[in-house]
Amino acid sequence: MSEAVKAKNRSFVVEINQEWCKGCYICVDVCPVEGIFHIEEEVSDKGFRRVGAVNLERCTGCMLCELLCPDLAVFVKDI
Structure with missing residues (x-):
């Protein structure tokens, strides 16, 4: 999943x-903005729900x- 976003006049x-995501949900918990991440409904073949x-x-x-x-599964890149 990859989407461009704008923040502070930066993309x-x-x-x-x-x-790589194992569904630990740390990204969901640490995000200061509620609602950016969601937990998917579908269970993966490894037995957890991905973000x-x-x-x-x-x-x-x-x-x-x-x-x-x-798991180094999340990347935030300046473009």
């Missing part, structure tokens, strides 16, 4: 590598999701 791309990103236009670009992801 970001937020990507979640679904193959998806929505409402990316509200993203502040703080990068907490990327910095604290233990």
Whole structure:
């Protein structure tokens, strides 16, 4: 998943590598803006529900999701 977002007059791309995401939901918990991430309904073949990103236009670009992801599955890139 990759979508461009604007924050503080800067553009970001937020990507979640679904193959690496194990559904720990740390990104959901640490995000200072409620509603950017959501937990998908479908259970993966590994037995957990992955995280998806929505409402990316509200993203502040703080990068907490990327910095604290233990599986390095979240990327916030300046474009």
